[in-house]
Amino acid sequence: MSTTISREIRLKSRPEGLPRPENFELASVELPEPGPGEVLVRNRWMSVDPYMRGRMMDRKSYVPPFQIGKPLEGHAVGKVVASNNPDFAPGDLVLSMNGWREAFVSNGQDLQKLDTHGLPEEAFLGVAGMPGLTAYAGLLRIGEPKAGETVFVSGAAGAVGSLVCQIAKIKGCRVVGSAGGEAKCAWLKSIGVDETINYKAHPDQRSLMAALKAATPEGVDVYFENVGGDHLVAALDAMNNFGRIPVCGMISGYNDTAPRPGPWNLFNIIGKRLRVQGFIVSDHLDLLPDFMRDLAKWVSEGKVKWQETVEEGIENAPAAFLKLFSGGNTGKMLVKLDKDA
Amino acid sequence: MSTTISREIRLKSRPEGLPRPENFELASVELPEPGPGEVLVRNRWMSVDPYMRGRMMDRKSYVPPFQIGKPLEGHAVGKVVASNNPDFAPGDLVLSMNGWREAFVSNGQDLQKLDTHGLPEEAFLGVAGMPGLTAYAGLLRIGEPKAGETVFVSGAAGAVGSLVCQIAKIKGCRVVGSAGGEAKCAWLKSIGVDETINYKAHPDQRSLMAALKAATPEGVDVYFENVGGDHLVAALDAMNNFGRIPVCGMISGYNDTAPRPGPWNLFNIIGKRLRVQGFIVSDHLDLLPDFMRDLAKWVSEGKVKWQETVEEGIENAPAAFLKLFSGGNTGKMLVKLDKDA
Numbered sequence: 001m002s003t004t005i006s007r008e009i010r011l012k013s014r015p016e017g018l019p020r021p022e023n024f025e026l027a028s029v030e031l032p033e034p035g036p037g038e039v040l041v042r043n044r045w046m047s048v049d050p051y052m053r054g055r056m057m058d059r060k061s062y063v064p065p066f067q068i069g070k071p072l073e074g075h076a077v078g079k080v081v082a083s084n085n086p087d088f089a090p091g092d093l094v095l096s097m098n099g100w101r102e103a104f105v106s107n108g109q110d111l112q113k114l115d116t117h118g119l120p121e122e123a124f125l126g127v128a129g130m131p132g133l134t135a136y137a138g139l140l141r142i143g144e145p146k147a148g149e150t151v152f153v154s155g156a157a158g159a160v161g162s163l164v165c166q167i168a169k170i171k172g173c174r175v176v177g178s179a180g181g182e183a184k185c186a187w188l189k190s191i192g193v194d195e196t197i198n199y200k201a202h203p204d205q206r207s208l209m210a211a212l213k214a215a216t217p218e219g220v221d222v223y224f225e226n227v228g229g230d231h232l233v234a235a236l237d238a239m240n241n242f243g244r245i246p247v248c249g250m251i252s253g254y255n256d257t258a259p260r261p262g263p264w265n266l267f268n269i270i271g272k273r274l275r276v277q278g279f280i281v282s283d284h285l286d287l288l289p290d291f292m293r294d295l296a297k298w299v300s301e302g303k304v305k306w307q308e309t310v311e312e313g314i315e316n317a318p319a320a321f322l323k324l325f326s327g328g329n330t331g332k333m334l335v336k337l338d339k340d341a
Numbered sequence: 342m343s344t345t346i347s348r349e350i351r352l353k354s355r356p357e358g359l360p361r362p363e364n365f366e367l368a369s370v371e372l373p374e375p376g377p378g379e380v381l382v383r384n385r386w387m388s389v390d391p392y393m394r395g396r397m398m399d400r401k402s403y404v405p406p407f408q409i410g411k412p413l414e415g416h417a418v419g420k421v422v423a424s425n426n427p428d429f430a431p432g433d434l435v436l437s438m439n440g441w442r443e444a445f446v447s448n449g450q451d452l453q454k455l456d457t458h459g460l461p462e463e464a465f466l467g468v469a470g471m472p473g474l475t476a477y478a479g480l481l482r483i484g485e486p487k488a489g490e491t492v493f494v495s496g497a498a499g500a501v502g503s504l505v506c507q508i509a510k511i512k513g514c515r516v517v518g519s520a521g522g523e524a525k526c527a528w529l530k531s532i533g534v535d536e537t538i539n540y541k542a543h544p545d546q547r548s549l550m551a552a553l554k555a556a557t558p559e560g561v562d563v564y565f566e567n568v569g570g571d572h573l574v575a576a577l578d579a580m581n582n583f584g585r586i587p588v589c590g591m592i593s594g595y596n597d598t599a600p601r602p603g604p605w606n607l608f609n610i611i612g613k614r615l616r617v618q619g620f621i622v623s624d625h626l627d628l629l630p631d632f633m634r635d636l637a638k639w640v641s642e643g644k645v646k647w648q649e650t651v652e653e654g655i656e657n658a659p660a661a662f663l664k665l666f667s668g669g670n671t672g673k674m675l676v677k678l679d680k681d682a
Contacts, residue, residue: 054612061612062582228607241403247610261602266569269588269619271395271402276617278610 004031004040007314008071008101015056018255018325023056024318027071034105039088041078041106044341046099046314047125048321048333049074049159053254062280074099075130076337077114077121088113093121095129102314102337117296121341126159126332127306128295130281134248135163136291137284140171142246142277143222147172150216152235155226156193157184159306159332160248164224165193166304173222176215178231180327187330191305199231209234219243228252229260236268247278255325307331312339345372345381348655349412349442356397359596359666364397365659368412375446380429382419382447385682387440387655388466389662389674390415390500394595403621415440416471417678418455418462429454434462436470443655443678458637462682467500467673468647469636471622475589476504477632478625481512483587483618484563488513491557493576496567497534498525500647500673501589505565506534507645514563517556519572521668528671532646540572550575560584569593570601577609588619596666648672653680 005028012025034040052074055066066072076099080092085108088094093114098104114121119128126132138160145151151168155161156177168175169192177188178197185196195215202208212220212234219240225232228250235245253260269276298304309329311320317335324333346369353366375381393415396407407413417440421433426449429435434455439445455462460469467473479501486492492509496502497518509516510533518529519538526537536556543549553561553575560581566573569591576586594601610617639645650670652661658676665674 232607249611250608253608259605262604262607264600264603266573266603267591267594269617270590270621271619273619273621273624275619276610278612278614278616280611280614283614 003033004103005029006031006101006103009314009317010071011056011066011068013068014058015053015255017257019053019056019318019322021318026315029101031103031105034082034084037085038083038105038107039080039085039111040082040103041094041096041098041111042081042103042338043076043078043099043101044093044336044338045122045125046076046317046335046337047074047129048317048324048335049131050249050251050254050324052321053325062282072100073097075125076100077124077341078103079338095124100314100317117292119299122308122332122334122336123306125334126308127163127304128292131159131332132163132295133284133288133291134281135160135167136294137281137287138246138248138279139164139167139222139224141284141287142279143224143244145171145173145222148174149221150174150176150218150240151222151224152176152178152212152216152220152238153224153226154178154199154231154235155249155251156188156196157307157330158226159329161224161226162188162191162306162331163304166191166298168222169193170298170303174218176212176220178212178227184327184330187307205230205233209237212238222246224248226251233263233265236263236265236274239268239272239274241272243272243274245274245276247276251325308334310334310336312336344374345444346370347372347442347444350655350658351412352397352407352409354409355399356394356596358598360394360397360659360663362659367656370442372444372446375423375425378426379424379446379448380421380426380452381423381444382435382437382439382452383422383444383679384417384419384440384442385434385677385679386463386466387417387658387676387678388415388470389658389665389676390472391590391592391595391665393662394666403623413441414438416466417441418465418682419444420679436465441655441658458633460640463649463673463675463677464647466675467649468504468645469633472500472673473504473636474625474629474632475622476501476508477635478622478628479587479589479620480505480508480563480565482625482628483620484565484585486512486514486563489515490562491515491517491559491581492563492565493517493519493553493557493561493579494565494567495519495540495572495576496590496592497529497537498671499567500670502565502567503529503532503647503672504645507532507639509563510534511639511644515559517553517561519553519568525668525671528648546571546574550578553579563587565589567592574604574606577604577606577615580609580613580615582613584613584615586615586617588617592666649675651675651677653677 094111157179176195223235229252356364435452498520517536518534564576566588570593
């Protein structure tokens with residue numbers, strides 16, 4: 001009887017501000033043999049996402065907080081290596097929320113068999129996964145862009161933002177994206193973004209406001225909000241009447257240790273009759289079939305491209321996560337857990 | 342040939358912060374005889390409204406700024422005293438935007454004949470006028486309250502807020518209203534508001550937040566925003582998932598001379614999937630027939646009541662306007678320009 005050792009990342013303590021390596025703990029567990037109806041899964045890829053920062057806090061929110069001493073959770077792609085469950089065979093690729101660990105035993109109920117339709121398996125943690133559906137639902141259902149309108153996207157070089165930009169282009173919009181650094185901006189241009197703003201070149205609010213105004217001479221009709229802070233101030237200033245602001249994230253504030261004042265120009269919501277609307281992808285799973293159909297078409301037509309930033313090894317997962325907050329990723333941030341993946 | 346003298350209030354200088362008496366100027370003008378096709382109107386009532394503060398600033402907005410040296414403008418009810426226009430006869434009551442003056446000559450194109458349907462004429466500056474339609478459109482079209490939901494209204498004892506409260510009750514909601522002072526709160530209770538918050542008893546943000554939480558044990562589904570500032574912070578904190586915030590006004594900030602930080606808890610927009618939507622009544626004039634029909638019914642059934650606070654004489658119009666910012670009005674603030682009205 002063989003045993004399987006799985007290394008996993010646990011939450012050791014709740015971060016104050018920017019998480020530090022000591023908030024995480026690498027541990028090894030010995031997995032039992034899969035029992036009747038159970039499968040053993042070895043993870044190949046795991047996702048790190050900004051929303052996970054919220055789960056590290058002990059507060060009521062739309063997902064329950066991570067527990068100290070327990071492994072973290074998140075999307076992962078794994079391969080079934082042993083199965084006593086008729087629904088799964090060794091070699092099957094599966095999606096689960098059991099990330100942050102190398103392997104696990106499951107009764108199958110938290111597994112989703114993955115048919116890659118010819119896409120790389122890891123795309124299902126990014127452009128073809130939750131980040132992709134987030135972009136699709138947030139832009140199309142909440143943002144409601146019309147051809148000819150101007151769409152401004154913050155965090156534009158991220159997993160969600162870069163797909164928002166490309167869908168907006170497909171829908172006939174002019175697209176302006178903000179990202180940190182000239183390399184990211186150059187990539188955005190290469191995938192069709194009309195105008196980019198390197199926000200790191202505009203460290204003060206007035207400068208960012210001026211840059212956005214200059215980049216959007218006809219104003220902004222849809223602002224896809226990933227960042228918050230000065231980006232929201234600048235967007236409120238540049239919005240056109242009846243503009244829409246789908247609020248996907250506000251990463252600039254996720255590591256705040258004290259309340260940070262919000263935008264001083266909220267009055268624009270009235271004067272310009274703006275709609276500012278938050279959303280969470282899990283409320284929009286009904287769009288999944290449409291999304292997968294459209295995405296497959298767009299990818300086959302070369303209209304959607306994506307990038308990934310990959311760290312290797314479970315021991316580097318915390319560092320990969322932390323890079324999300326310093327802009328260390330272009331496109332989807334992934335951790336490769338199996339060298340053979 | 343007789344001449345008519347009309348006293349009028351002009352903008353003498355643009356206010357910085359809270360307007361002061363010296364920002365206004367009382368002047369007399371001699372009106373010409375009405376020419377062919379013209380009518381002479383003597384105003385009986387004029388309205389002062391918070392939105393007028395915005396027009397005193399020299400900025401681009403949804404209504405053009407007032408011009409220095411020119412009379413202010415706003416809704417007024419007047420009576421035709423002489424007419425060379427076949428559409429108007431002496432004695433006709435008319436609505437116009439030519440407030441802040443005792444009389445004026447018009448070609449009739451900016452006049453609307455007023456059929457009071459048995460209501461007092463001055464109600465058409467308040468509950469049956471633009472403030473009334475503001476409440477109706479903002480609550481029903483933007484807020485979309487459902488029976489059994491909780492509606493929180495700030496500025497609840499004002500012209501708009503007090504009608505919002507009553508319409509929400511008619512629609513089967515639990516209604517919590519915030520107002521300044523125990524007398525206003527008592528009036529709100531007398532018109533059916535379930536719970537009131539005297540915000541003057543909660544001068545700090547945490548206290549207001551606690552008061553709202555205590556008053557809304559089942560959370561807030563619709564927050565009708567008239568005030569901004571701490572009220573918005575408290576509402577964001579108390580909102581339920583999928584709540585709506587129709588943004589009608591943010592009077593707490595209208596006299597700010599420097600940017601005032603916005604709410605620190607905007608992240609609730611994401612976590613709770615809130616919709617925060619500004620509106621302006623003039624975009625919703627298509628609802629006017631529905632509004633007038635519903636209001637007439639509700640008034641006849643005793644389900645809608647209103648109050649007015651009346652100052653007398655054009656010379657007191659600036660003081661009446663200023664009282665809006667110190668809570669000196671309960672219900673609609675009006676200036677009576679004709680002693681016989």
